Amino acid sequence: MPWSVDCxxxxxxxxxxxxxxxxxxxxxxxxxxxxxxxxxxxxIDPTRPVLHVTRQIKLVAC
Numbered sequence: 001m002p003w004s005v006d007c008x009x010x011x012x013x014x015x016x017x018x019x020x021x022x023x024x025x026x027x028x029x030x031x032x033x034x035x036x037x038x039x040x041x042x043x044i045d046p047t048r049p050v051l052h053v054t055r056q057i058k059l060v061a062c
Contacts, residue, residue: 003027025051034058
């Protein structure tokens, strides 16, 4: 079950500033954890509100 808007906002507020974008990407764009970790500024289209998800971070056991 997804978090309520109030719960999500409270959680985001208690994070350090540098990590809040992860909540925005997960809740707002529906990205998975590995996709969030792989986003870079170049993935955002400056001409329109589009985020290009082109890669993900994956932990592989050795």
